[in-house]
Amino acid sequence: MLSNTALVLLGTSILGLLCGAVGVLLMLKKQSLVGDAVAHATLPGVCLAFLVVGERNFLALLLGGFLFALLAHGLITLIRNETKIKDDASISLVIGGFFGLGILLSSQVKQGGIETFLFGKAASLLTIDVVTILVVGLLTAIIISLVFKEIFYVIFDKSYSRVIGIPIRLVDSILACLITIVTVLALPAVGVVLVIAFLVIPAACARLLTNKLTSMILIASILGAVFALLGTFLSASYALPAGAAMTLVGFTFFLLVSVVK
Amino acid sequence: MIEWIFLIALLVSVTCAISGVFLVLRRDSLLGDSISHSILLGIALVFLIFESRDPLLMTVGGAIAGVVTALLSKFLSSRLPIDTSLGVVFSSFFALGVIIISFTARNVDLDPSCVLYGNLELLPFDTIGEIPKAFLRSLALFFLVLGFLLVFWRVLLVSSFDEVLTKALGINPKVVYYVFVCLISVVTVLFFEMVGSILVIGMLVTPAACSLLLTTRLNTVFLFSIAISIISTILGVKLSLSIDAPVAAGIATAGLILFLIVLFFAPKNGVFSKFIERLLTRYRIATEDLLADLYRQTEKGFYVTPKSSISRFLIPGLKLRGLLEGSSQGGFSLTKKGHDAGALVIRKHRLFESFLEQEIGLPPDHLHEISEKVEHFITEKSESELRESIKSEKDPHGKVIP
Numbered sequence: 001m002l003s004n005t006a007l008v009l010l011g012t013s014i015l016g017l018l019c020g021a022v023g024v025l026l027m028l029k030k031q032s033l034v035g036d037a038v039a040h041a042t043l044p045g046v047c048l049a050f051l052v053v054g055e056r057n058f059l060a061l062l063l064g065g066f067l068f069a070l071l072a073h074g075l076i077t078l079i080r081n082e083t084k085i086k087d088d089a090s091i092s093l094v095i096g097g098f099f100g101l102g103i104l105l106s107s108q109v110k111q112g113g114i115e116t117f118l119f120g121k122a123a124s125l126l127t128i129d130v131v132t133i134l135v136v137g138l139l140t141a142i143i144i145s146l147v148f149k150e151i152f153y154v155i156f157d158k159s160y161s162r163v164i165g166i167p168i169r170l171v172d173s174i175l176a177c178l179i180t181i182v183t184v185l186a187l188p189a190v191g192v193v194l195v196i197a198f199l200v201i202p203a204a205c206a207r208l209l210t211n212k213l214t215s216m217i218l219i220a221s222i223l224g225a226v227f228a229l230l231g232t233f234l235s236a237s238y239a240l241p242a243g244a245a246m247t248l249v250g251f252t253f254f255l256l257v258s259v260v261k
Numbered sequence: 262m263i264e265w266i267f268l269i270a271l272l273v274s275v276t277c278a279i280s281g282v283f284l285v286l287r288r289d290s291l292l293g294d295s296i297s298h299s300i301l302l303g304i305a306l307v308f309l310i311f312e313s314r315d316p317l318l319m320t321v322g323g324a325i326a327g328v329v330t331a332l333l334s335k336f337l338s339s340r341l342p343i344d345t346s347l348g349v350v351f352s353s354f355f356a357l358g359v360i361i362i363s364f365t366a367r368n369v370d371l372d373p374s375c376v377l378y379g380n381l382e383l384l385p386f387d388t389i390g391e392i393p394k395a396f397l398r399s400l401a402l403f404f405l406v407l408g409f410l411l412v413f414w415r416v417l418l419v420s421s422f423d424e425v426l427t428k429a430l431g432i433n434p435k436v437v438y439y440v441f442v443c444l445i446s447v448v449t450v451l452f453f454e455m456v457g458s459i460l461v462i463g464m465l466v467t468p469a470a471c472s473l474l475l476t477t478r479l480n481t482v483f484l485f486s487i488a489i490s491i492i493s494t495i496l497g498v499k500l501s502l503s504i505d506a507p508v509a510a511g512i513a514t515a516g517l518i519l520f521l522i523v524l525f526f527a528p529k530n531g532v533f534s535k536f537i538e539r540l541l542t543r544y545r546i547a548t549e550d551l552l553a554d555l556y557r558q559t560e561k562g563f564y565v566t567p568k569s570s571i572s573r574f575l576i577p578g579l580k581l582r583g584l585l586e587g588s589s590q591g592g593f594s595l596t597k598k599g600h601d602a603g604a605l606v607i608r609k610h611r612l613f614e615s616f617l618e619q620e621i622g623l624p625p626d627h628l629h630e631i632s633e634k635v636e637h638f639i640t641e642k643s644e645s646e647l648r649e650s651i652k653s654e655k656d657p658h659g660k661v662i663p
Contacts, residue, residue: 027341027342027345030342030344031344032342032344032345032348033291033294033344033347033348036294036348040459078524078532079524082524082532082535083474083524083530084473085285085470085473085474086288086290088285088288088289088290088291089285089288089290089466089469089470090470091290091291091294092290092291092293092294092462092463092465092466093463093466093467093470093517093520094517095294095459095462095463096459096460096461096462096463096464096465096466096467096513096516096517097463097467097513097514097516097517097518097520098517099377099459099460099463099513100378100460100463100509100510100511100512100513100514100516100517101510101513101514101517102510103377103378103460103506103507103509103510103513104500104501104504104506104507104510104511104514107504107505107506107507107510108504108506118377119359193355193377193459194352194355194356196348196352197348197349197352197353197356199348200345200348200349200352201348201349201352201353203345204337204341204345204346204348204349207340207341207345208340208341240360240363241359241360241363243356244355244356244357244359244360244363245356245360247352247353247355247356248353248356248357248360250353251349251353251356251357254349254353258337258340
C-alpha cells in the first residue's frame, strides 16, 4: 500500500502528463482557451452532482462536470457554426455565464468540499480518486495513440484529411471528449480556475523547445508531470493552493526557456 | 438596502456592457478575460507593498498589470499562438496573485474566494453619510466610461474595423489599443470588489454578443446591450437574493440564459428560427417540384396521377391551398390554380435553361440540373427580365415555355 504522499504525487504527476499531452493538441488547434471555458463550465455540473448525490462522490462529480463541459464545448461549436460571433466572444461568454451558474449552485451546497474544486487541493486526493485518474488516463493515452495519425492530419490540414477520407467530425468529437475528460479529471487537484495553466504552460514550453509533434507531446507531458510534482510538494510544505503553486513552477520554467531559446 | 444593491448592480452591469461592445467588435474578448484575471496580481502587489486597499492605488496597480499582460502576450505571440500566450500570462499572474493573497490574508480580511465572485451584496453597508461608497464609485466610473466612449467614439469605431484607414487618419492603432487596455483594466479593478475576477468577463461580453445576434447597426448594438444588461441585472439580483447567493453570480447566470434565448429564438438569426426557415424552404421546394412534375404530366396528356407517385406529406397542404383535387382511390389532378402554379415553376425552369444556353453558352445536356435548383429562387422581377432577354417561345429542348 502506498503512503498518502506517494499517492498524491502519483495522482498529480499522471494528471500533469495527461494535461501536457492534450494541451499540445489544443495549442496546435489554436483553441487553448477553449480548455479554459470547458474548465469553468464544469463547476455547475460538479455542484449539481453534489446537490443530487449529497456527498463527495468522485465519479458522480466527474460525470456532472463532464456533462456540463461537453455542453459548453457544444455551445461554443454551435455559436461558431451558426452565428457571426467569433470564438473569443463565445469563450468569454461561456466562462462568465457557466461559472456564474456554478457559483449560484455552489452557494446552495451546504456540505464542505466545493472550495477544493475552485483552487484545487492535491492533498485531498483519495486512493479511489487516484485509481480513477490512472484508469481514465490510461484510456485517454490509448485513444490518443490509436487515432494519433488522424488527429495529426485534422489539426494541420483539414482539406487534405478530407481528401484522404478521414472522418473529420468524428476526430473533432473525439478530441473534444479527450479535452473535456482530461480537464474534468484535473479539477479536484488543480481547481477550475487554473486548469488552463496546466494545459497551456507545458505545451508552450514544449513549443519553444521543439518543432516536431511527437517530441512536443513527449516534452509537454514530462514537463506537466514535473510541474505537478514540484507544485504539489511546494503546496504541501508552504500550505499554498495547489493549482497556484504548480502554475508558478511552470511559469518560472517558461520564463527560463523563453529567455534561453 | 435592497434598493442600493439594485442600483449598484445596475451601474456595474451597464458600465461593463458599454465597455464590452468594442471589446467584442475588436475581437479582443480574450484579452479582456486575461486582463480581468491579471489585475488580481496588481491588486495583491499593492496590498502587499502599501498594505492599503485605497481604490486609487489599486486602480493604478491593476492598470499596470493589465498593460503588462497585453505587452507580454503580444511579445510572446511571435513564437506562440496568441491565445496560448494569453493563457500562459494570465494564468501565471492570477496564480501569483492568489499566492500573495493567501499569504497576506492569513491575518487580514481579503477572502480568496471573494476573488472569484465578489460581494456586491455587502457593499451597501459601507457608507458615507447615507450613500454607499460603492454606489458613488460605480456612478463615477459609469460617467467616466460613458465620457470616454463619447469622446473617442470615432477613433474606436475606425480602429476596430480598419487598421489601414486608422493609420491614414493619423491615429496610431497601438496607442488606441493600449488606451483601451487601460480602460478595461480600470473597469475590472474598480468592480473587482463587487463582481470578482471571473464573472466580470461575462458581464463585459454577454450583452454585446447578445445584441450582435439581434442587430448590426452600432448605435442599436449599444442600446440593446444596455437594455440586455439591465434586464439580466434585475432578473439576476432577484434570483440571487431569493436563494441567498452572490449577486454577481445571479447576474452572470441571467446573462447566459438571456443569451441562450436570443441564440435560439432570435427572429432572424436564431438557431431555431433558421431551422424552421430551412424546413419551410424544403417544403416549398418539394411542393414546387411536385407541381412542376404534375404540369409536365398534363403536357403529355396525363391529367390524373395515382396516389402512389405523390408524397403523402404534400397532399393535405396542396388540397388546402386548392391546388390539387381528387382522392386516394381515383388519383389526383391539378386544379386550374394548381395548373397555373405548376406553369409558373416550369416557366422559370425553361426560361433559365434558355438563358444558360444563349447567354452562358452551356451545352444542352448541362442545362436541366442547374435549372432544377435555380427555378425555386427566381423572383418575379428576374423572371420578367429573363422573359425580355429570351426571344424564343421554346426552350433549348424544344418544349413550349408556358
